[in-house]
Amino acid sequence: MSLLIVFLSTHIRLGEAGLGCSPWPDCYAQLSFADGPKGLQIPDTAFKTFRSMHRSIASILGLNILVIMLIALWFRKETSPLLPVLMFMVVLFLSILGIATPTRSLPLVTLGNILGGIVLSGLVWRQILATKDRPKKPAPFILFLVSITLTAQLISGAWASANYTGSACPELLSCTYTSNISESLLDSVNVFRRLILDSDYHLILNETSSIIQFNHRLIAVLLLIIIVAALWKVKHEYPALLKPLMVVSVIFIAEFILGIVNVLAEMPLWTNTLHNLLAVMLLFATINLTMIIHLKK
Numbered sequence: 001m002s003l004l005i006v007f008l009s010t011h012i013r014l015g016e017a018g019l020g021c022s023p024w025p026d027c028y029a030q031l032s033f034a035d036g037p038k039g040l041q042i043p044d045t046a047f048k049t050f051r052s053m054h055r056s057i058a059s060i061l062g063l064n065i066l067v068i069m070l071i072a073l074w075f076r077k078e079t080s081p082l083l084p085v086l087m088f089m090v091v092l093f094l095s096i097l098g099i100a101t102p103t104r105s106l107p108l109v110t111l112g113n114i115l116g117g118i119v120l121s122g123l124v125w126r127q128i129l130a131t132k133d134r135p136k137k138p139a140p141f142i143l144f145l146v147s148i149t150l151t152a153q154l155i156s157g158a159w160a161s162a163n164y165t166g167s168a169c170p171e172l173l174s175c176t177y178t179s180n181i182s183e184s185l186l187d188s189v190n191v192f193r194r195l196i197l198d199s200d201y202h203l204i205l206n207e208t209s210s211i212i213q214f215n216h217r218l219i220a221v222l223l224l225i226i227i228v229a230a231l232w233k234v235k236h237e238y239p240a241l242l243k244p245l246m247v248v249s250v251i252f253i254a255e256f257i258l259g260i261v262n263v264l265a266e267m268p269l270w271t272n273t274l275h276n277l278l279a280v281m282l283l284f285a286t287i288n289l290t291m292i293i294h295l296k297k
């Protein structure tokens, strides 16, 4: 259910913002009602059915997690209720965020929404894996670096999406707005930034958008280098860990290629939704890996 929520919310959010629209990239995140309430307004369109599905599944999921948390609290002497309590807190956070924020001109709110869904799925997955008792194997530091860099990449992807930056770099290695890059560096990591809208509440992209989008691509390349190095190290010195690392690597390569295809194919909506789902799969594979290793002394 949490995967379905991630799928539906990505699809609705990006679809309503016009991802994959024509003429690309000018039309992305430009939908607004001049006479509507202020902020980047998203019209009530073809995604109505998806929206109500999203709402129903989220409610059933919330109730399920509440029951799981209550059971876990009841049996707290036998087993730790930490994960179910965390899951419930994320569900609570997501529902408050959903109710309290009608517009999408605050990237921090969208960031919370995207990351909340990803974290919730990760917690559920970790809880499922925790039911298996598996011995931990010693591992090199580079595997921990893989999980830290992946976390950074998930955050940068969510930030790129929350700022609707997909259209700021319509080509793979170059961006449209590049004149005042050094002056916009700080703004690109300012989590309290607001989207800049024109008098018709249309989104204005600028250098900050280019930096945010390009950073996401740079961290992907960094992660690629780290994963290749980790594969080499594990293959030669820790062969018992090769299989779980291969799973991470294969999903990573698929995600990397999908990211490139998205840009080259002018950001079709479905492949972008898949980009987010694969990101969650990559997180699952990495959680699996980190649960069977401990740092070598």
Ligand code: HEM
Pocket: 010, 014, 114, 153, 154, 157, 158, 160, 161, 162, 163, 164, 165, 166, 167, 172, 216, 217, 220, 223, 252, 255, 256, 257, 259, 260, 262, 263, 275, 276, 279, 282
């Ligand atoms: C390989 C590791 C990667 C991971 C884990 C990753 C993860 C993500 C995530 C979580 C999002 C947010 C999706 C959403 O909810 O809207 C995203 C968005 C995006 N990613 Fe990636 N990504 C990766 C690589 C790439 C690469 C290599 C490219 C391009 C060369 C790319 C281009 C994009 C674009 C254009 C967006 C959407 C921005 C928008 O919505 O305006 N990604 N990514």
